Amino acid sequence: MKRKVGLLLLFLSAVSTGFLPAYNGQGAGNAFAAGAEEKGDAIALTETEWKAPDQMAAQIRAAEEVPFVGKVKEECLCVRQQRLRDKGLSTKDITHRYFLLDSPLIRKEEDQYGPVRFMHSKHAAVLKDCALCHHYRPVDPEAPETTRCSACHQESFQEEYPERIGLKAAYHLQCTKCHKDMQEGPVGCTGCHKKNVPDHEKLVQLPEKPEPTQVTEECLRCHQKAGEDMLSSAHWLWKGHSPYTMERRKEVLHGKGTTVINNF
Amino acid sequence: MTEHSPCPVQAKFWTPGVVLLAFLTGCGAVAAAARFIGGIGYVSHLSTARPWGLWIGVDVASGVALAAGGFSTAALAHIFGRHQYEPVVRPALLTAMLGYTFVVLGLLVDIGRSWAIWKPVFNWNLNSVLFEVAMCVMIYLHVLYIEFIPIVAEQFKGKVRIPGPLSALNPLIEKLLTVADAVLDKIMWIFIIAGVVLSCMHQSSLGSLMLIAPTKLHPLWYTPILPLLFLTSAFAVGYPMVVFETTVITSSLTLDSEMEILTPLTRITIFLLGLYMLLKIGDMLYRGSYVYLLDGNAQSNSFLAEMIFGVILPWCFLLSEKIRKSRRGLFITCAMIVGGVVLNRINVFLVGYRPPLTQTAYFPSIGEILVTVGLISCLMLVYRAAVTYLPILNASRKEVQV
Amino acid sequence: MNLTRRNFFRLAGAAGAAAAIKEKPAYAWQSKAPPDPYGCLVDLTRCIGCRKCEAACNRVNLLPPPDVSFDDQRVLDEKRRPDERTYTVINRYYSGKTDDRDQLIPTFVKVQCMHCQDPACVSACIVGALSKKENGAVHYDVSKCIGCRYCMVACPFEIPAYDYHNPLTPEVRKCTFCYERISEQGGRPGCAAICPVEAITFGKRSTLLQLAKDRIKKNPAVYTDRIYGEKEAGGTSWLYISAVPFEKTGFIPVPSEPLPKRSESIQHSLFSYLWSPIALYGILGGIMWTSGKKGAGEKQAPGGEK
Numbered sequence: 001m002k003r004k005v006g007l008l009l010l011f012l013s014a015v016s017t018g019f020l021p022a023y024n025g026q027g028a029g030n031a032f033a034a035g036a037e038e039k040g041d042a043i044a045l046t047e048t049e050w051k052a053p054d055q056m057a058a059q060i061r062a063a064e065e066v067p068f069v070g071k072v073k074e075e076c077l078c079v080r081q082q083r084l085r086d087k088g089l090s091t092k093d094i095t096h097r098y099f100l101l102d103s104p105l106i107r108k109e110e111d112q113y114g115p116v117r118f119m120h121s122k123h124a125a126v127l128k129d130c131a132l133c134h135h136y137r138p139v140d141p142e143a144p145e146t147t148r149c150s151a152c153h154q155e156s157f158q159e160e161y162p163e164r165i166g167l168k169a170a171y172h173l174q175c176t177k178c179h180k181d182m183q184e185g186p187v188g189c190t191g192c193h194k195k196n197v198p199d200h201e202k203l204v205q206l207p208e209k210p211e212p213t214q215v216t217e218e219c220l221r222c223h224q225k226a227g228e229d230m231l232s233s234a235h236w237l238w239k240g241h242s243p244y245t246m247e248r249r250k251e252v253l254h255g256k257g258t259t260v261i262n263n264f
Numbered sequence: 265m266t267e268h269s270p271c272p273v274q275a276k277f278w279t280p281g282v283v284l285l286a287f288l289t290g291c292g293a294v295a296a297a298a299r300f301i302g303g304i305g306y307v308s309h310l311s312t313a314r315p316w317g318l319w320i321g322v323d324v325a326s327g328v329a330l331a332a333g334g335f336s337t338a339a340l341a342h343i344f345g346r347h348q349y350e351p352v353v354r355p356a357l358l359t360a361m362l363g364y365t366f367v368v369l370g371l372l373v374d375i376g377r378s379w380a381i382w383k384p385v386f387n388w389n390l391n392s393v394l395f396e397v398a399m400c401v402m403i404y405l406h407v408l409y410i411e412f413i414p415i416v417a418e419q420f421k422g423k424v425r426i427p428g429p430l431s432a433l434n435p436l437i438e439k440l441l442t443v444a445d446a447v448l449d450k451i452m453w454i455f456i457i458a459g460v461v462l463s464c465m466h467q468s469s470l471g472s473l474m475l476i477a478p479t480k481l482h483p484l485w486y487t488p489i490l491p492l493l494f495l496t497s498a499f500a501v502g503y504p505m506v507v508f509e510t511t512v513i514t515s516s517l518t519l520d521s522e523m524e525i526l527t528p529l530t531r532i533t534i535f536l537l538g539l540y541m542l543l544k545i546g547d548m549l550y551r552g553s554y555v556y557l558l559d560g561n562a563q564s565n566s567f568l569a570e571m572i573f574g575v576i577l578p579w580c581f582l583l584s585e586k587i588r589k590s591r592r593g594l595f596i597t598c599a600m601i602v603g604g605v606v607l608n609r610i611n612v613f614l615v616g617y618r619p620p621l622t623q624t625a626y627f628p629s630i631g632e633i634l635v636t637v638g639l640i641s642c643l644m645l646v647y648r649a650a651v652t653y654l655p656i657l658n659a660s661r662k663e664v665q666v
Numbered sequence: 667m668n669l670t671r672r673n674f675f676r677l678a679g680a681a682g683a684a685a686a687i688k689e690k691p692a693y694a695w696q697s698k699a700p701p702d703p704y705g706c707l708v709d710l711t712r713c714i715g716c717r718k719c720e721a722a723c724n725r726v727n728l729l730p731p732p733d734v735s736f737d738d739q740r741v742l743d744e745k746r747r748p749d750e751r752t753y754t755v756i757n758r759y760y761s762g763k764t765d766d767r768d769q770l771i772p773t774f775v776k777v778q779c780m781h782c783q784d785p786a787c788v789s790a791c792i793v794g795a796l797s798k799k800e801n802g803a804v805h806y807d808v809s810k811c812i813g814c815r816y817c818m819v820a821c822p823f824e825i826p827a828y829d830y831h832n833p834l835t836p837e838v839r840k841c842t843f844c845y846e847r848i849s850e851q852g853g854r855p856g857c858a859a860i861c862p863v864e865a866i867t868f869g870k871r872s873t874l875l876q877l878a879k880d881r882i883k884k885n886p887a888v889y890t891d892r893i894y895g896e897k898e899a900g901g902t903s904w905l906y907i908s909a910v911p912f913e914k915t916g917f918i919p920v921p922s923e924p925l926p927k928r929s930e931s932i933q934h935s936l937f938s939y940l941w942s943p944i945a946l947y948g949i950l951g952g953i954m955w956t957s958g959k960k961g962a963g964e965k966q967a968p969g970g971e972k
Contacts, residue, residue, distance in 0.1 A: 299833070300833050300834070301833055302831070302833060303829070303830055303831040303832050303833040303836065304828075304830045304831075304833075304836070305830025305831040306830075306831060306833075308830075310815075310828075310830060311830075312747065312749060312750075312818065312824060312826070312827045312828065313747075313824055315815035315816075315818035315819055315828065316815065316819055339950070342954065343950050343953055343954040343957065344953060344954075344957055345954075345957030345958060374814075375812050375813040375814050375815075376811075376812070376813020376814075376815070376828065376829070376832075376836035376837075377811060377812050377813040377834070377835060377836065378813075378834075379834070380811070380812040380813070381812055383793050383810060383811075383812050384792050384793050384812065387793035387794050387795070387810045388793075388794070389789075389791055389792060389793060389794035391788075391789045391926065391930050391933070391934075392789065392790055392791060392792050392794075392816070393790070393929055393933055394790065394792040394814060394816045395792045395793075396933065396937060398792055453951075453954060456954075457947055457950045457951055457954065458947070460946075460950055461943045461946050461947050461950065462943075464943075464946060465937070465943055468936075469933070472929055472932055472933060473816070473819075474819075475928050475929040475932065476786050476789065476790055476819075476820045476925055476926060476928075476929045477786075477819055477820055477822070477925075478921060478925070478928070479822045479918065479919075479920060479921070480819070480822070488928060488932070491932065617819075619824050620918045621747070621823070621824045621916075621918055622747060622824055
C-alpha cells in the first residue's frame with residue numbers, strides 16, 4: 001500500500017513538471033490528461049492542436065530525397081575555410097534557419113528516439129565558420145559550395161564508398177565530436193533527442209473511474225523499478241542525503257518513518 | 265598349467281567393500297539423475313571458459329589411458345606370442361571392456377545432448393580429431409565385446425538356462441553361442457590386431473585433441489608431439505595397470521599373487537616408461553619449457569609431481585631387481601606410474617588448461633565428483649560381479665589341488 | 667630374455683618401417699577460408715559505449731530479456747563476456763589517457779564471435795555442426811550438435827557459450843553474424859545497422875581491410891598501427907582498429923597461424939586414406955604370423971623369463 005501511493009506521488013510530480021510524456025503532445029500525453037481529467041477536454045485539445053509553420057516546413061524538408069553526391073573534393077580544412085572566405089560566404093547566406101533532422105534514412109532500422117531539432121542559424125552564429133560542418137564540397141564545379149548533410153551521407157556501408165558513413169552516423173559523429181571539443185552542447189542521447197515513449201493510451205488498462213490505488217498499481221505493472229526507487233528516495237522517506245540544505249540536521253524528528261504512520 | 269586356469273571366483277560377494285561400492289554407485293546415480301533433470305549447470309562447475317572438467321579429464325581421458333592394459337597385454341600374449349602372460353590377458357580384457365563402457369557412460373553424462381550421441385556416425389567431420397577418437401572408441405568398444413564373447417561362451421556353452429518366460433530363447437542363445445565361439449576362434453586374430461591398431465590410433469589422438477588450443481594449454485604440456493606422448497604413456501601404463509589391478513584383486517580375493525608373471529611384465533615397462541620419460545624430458549629441453557618449472561604455481565607444481573612421482577621415481581624403482589621381485593614394492597611402483605599417467609591426463613585437460621581471457625579457477629563440484637566416483641565404483645562392482653560369474657581370474661593353485 | 671630382445675628389434679623395425687612410409691604422403695595443409703567473405707570493421711575510436719548494439723542483437727536474435735536494461739550504463743563497471751543469453755557485450759577500458767579536463771578517456775570494446783577465416787571451432791566440431799559459410803559467418807546447425815563442447819575448448823577467443831541449464835536440448839550459443847540477414851541482398855547485422863556512430867562498418871572483408879589501412883594511414887597520430895583480426899588466428903571476419911594498444915583493451919595475443927593447421931596437418935598426414943592403421947595392421951599381422959609359427963614349437967616348453 002505504502003509503495004503504491006508512493007508511486008502515485010512520483011507520477012503526479014512527474015506529470016506536473018512535464019517530465020513524463022504529458023509533454024509529448026502527441027497522443028501519449030493526452031492519454032494521461034484523459035485519465036486525470038474529463039475526456040471531453042482531451043478531444044478538444046487534439047482538435048485545436050496548433051503546429052508552428054516553420055516546424056511543418058522543416059518536416060517536409062526532412063522527408064525530401066536528395067540526389068546522392070558520390071565524389072567530393074578532398075581538401076584540408078584550412079584551404080576550405082580560405083575558399084569559403086574568398087567567396088564571401090557567411091552566416092547571412094543561410095537559407096534555412098531551422099532543421100528537423102528526421103530523414104527517413106535514419107528511421108529505417110529503429111525508431112527509439114524523436115528527431116533532433118537543429119538550430120542552424122544559431123550554430124552558424126556561434127561558430128562563424130561554415131567549413132566546420134560543411135567540410136567537403138561536391139567535385140562538380142556547378143554544384144553549390146555548401147549542401148545539406150543528407151546529400152553526401154545517405155545509406156551506410158555503400159560498397160563503392162566504404163569510407164562514406166551513413167547519415168545517422170554523420171550526424172552523431174559531427175555533433176558529438178564538436179560538442180565534446182568545444183565543451184558545449186549536449187553529448188548524451190536525451191540531450192538532443194526526445195526519447196520515443198510508447199503510446200500509453202494503448203498500454204494503460206484502467207476501468208472507467210479508477211481508484212487512486214488502481215492507477216498506481218497499473219503504473220507499477222511496468223514501472224516496478226521506479227516504484228522501488230521511489231521508496232528509497234528522500235521524497236518518500238523524508239530523510240536522506242541533502243548536502244545543499246541549509247541548517248540540515250541528521251536526525252529526523254517528524255514525518256514518515258518516525259512519528260507519522262499515515263502517508264499524507 | 266592345467267591346474268592354473270581361469271574359473272569363476274568362489275568368494276563371498278557382499279563384503280563391506282562391495283557394499284561401499286554399491287553405496288557410492290547409488291550416490292553417483294543420484295548425481296547423474298540430477299544432471300538429467302536440472303542440466304549440466306545444475307550439478308557441475310563447468311562454464312563458458314571451462315567447458316571440459318572432471319568428467320572429460322578423469323572419466324574419459326584417464327579411463328581410456330588406464331584401459332590400455334587390455335590392448336597391450338593382448339598384443340604381448342597374442343601378437344608377440346608370449347603365451348606365458350595369458351593369465352593376465354583376461355582380467356586386462358575385462359578391465360578394458362568395462363573401462364571403455366564406462367568411458368561411454370561418462371560421455372553420456374557429459375555431452376549436452378546424450379540422446380544424439382549416435383550422430384557422429386552419420387555426420388562426419390574428417391578434420392576433427394574428436395571425430396577420429398569417437399569412431400575409434402566406438403569400434404574398439406565393439407571389438408572388445410567381440411573379444412569377450414569366447415569367455416562368455418566358455419562359461420555358458422551347453423548350459424544356457426534362462427528361467428521363466430524367456431526360457432524359450434534358451435536353444436537359440438545356445439546355438440548363437442556355439443556358432444559365435446566356433447567362428448570367432450577362427451577369426452579372432454582379426455579383432456586382436458584391430459584392437460591394437462584402434463588403440464594406438466585413439467590413444468594418440470586423445471593427445472591431439474588439445475593441439476587446437478595452443479593459447480589455452482600451458483606450455484609445459486603443449487607440444488606438437490602431444491599425441492606421441494599420449495601414445496607412449498598409454499604403452500607405459502598398460503602393464504603397470506595390469507600389475508596394479510591384479511595385485512589389488514588377488515590380495516582382496518586371496519588368490520595367487522601371479523608375481524612370476526608380473527615381475528617379467530614390468531621389465532618391458534622399464535623400456536616403455538623410459539621411452540616416455542626420454543621423450544617428455546627431451547621435448548621439454550628442446551622447446552625450452554623448463555623455464556616454467558620453478559614458477560611455483562599450480563601448473564608447475566603439478567607438472568613436477570607428475571614427472572617426479574609418476575615417471576622418474578618409479579622408473580628408477582623398476583631398475584631395481586629387488587623392488588620388482590617384491591610384491592609390495594612392485595605394487596607401489598606401478599601405482600605411482602598409474603597415478604602419474606592419470607595426473608598427466610588431468611594436467612592436460614584440467615590443470616594445464618588456462619583460458620587466457622577468463623582466468624577463473626576450476627574445481628569440480630560435489631555433483632561432478634559424485635558422478636565420477638559413482639562411475640568408478642559401478643565399474644568395480646560390475647568387475648566383481650563378472651569375475652564371480654565368468655572364468656576370468658585364475659583359481660588358486662592350492663584350491664584346485666585340494 | 668632373447669625373446670624380448672628379438673621382439674624389441676621387431677618393434678623397432680616396425681616403427682622404422684612406419685616412419686619410412688610416413689615420409690611419403692606429404693600432406694600440405696590448405697586453408698578452407700571463403701575467398702570473399704563479409705566482415706565488420708570495429709573502430710574503437712568511434713564507439714561511445716551506448717550498448718545499442720547489444721539491444722539490437724538481443725532483438726534480432728530473439729534472445730531472452732536481459733537482467734539489467736540495455737540503457738543501464740552501470741553494467742560497464744565490470745568486464746563481461748558474451749554468454750548463452752548475450753551474443754555481444756560492450757566492455758569499458760581506461761588506458762590511462764586523459765582529456766584536457768583530466769578526465770580518463772574510456773575505450774569501449776565490443777566483444778562477439780570473431781568469425782575466423784579458418785575457425786578452430788569448425789575444425790574441431792565432431793559432427794560438422796559448425797561451418798564457415800561463403801558470406802563469412804561461422805554458422806551453427808543445432809540439428810547435428812551432440813553437445814561435446816569441443817568447439818568451446820578450441821575457440822581461442824572463448825566465445826561459444828552453452829545452455830548449461832537445459833538438461834536435454836542445450837545449444838551452443840554465439841554471435842551468428844546475423845547469417846540470415848546478411849544472406850539477403852542489402853542485409854546487414856543487427857549491431858552494425860543500429861550503431862549510431864558507425865563504429866561498426868559492415869562490408870566485404872577485403873574492402874574493410876583497405877578501409878582500416880586508409881584510416882590508420884590518414885590518422886597516424888590517432889590509431890595504433892595494427893588491425894586486430896587481420897592476421898590473428900589466420901585472419902578473422904571481424905576486424906578492429908584502435909587508438910590505444912590492443913593489449914590494454916582486453917585483446918589477447920593469438921597466433922597468426924590458423925589454429926586448425928597443426929592438428930589437421932598431423933591428423934591428415936597420419937590418417938589420410940587410413941594408411942598408417944593399415945600399415946600397422948599389416949606389420950602386426952606379420953609379427954603375429956611369425957610368432958605364431960614359432961610359438962607352436964615353444965608352447966610345450968615355455969622358457970625364457972622367470
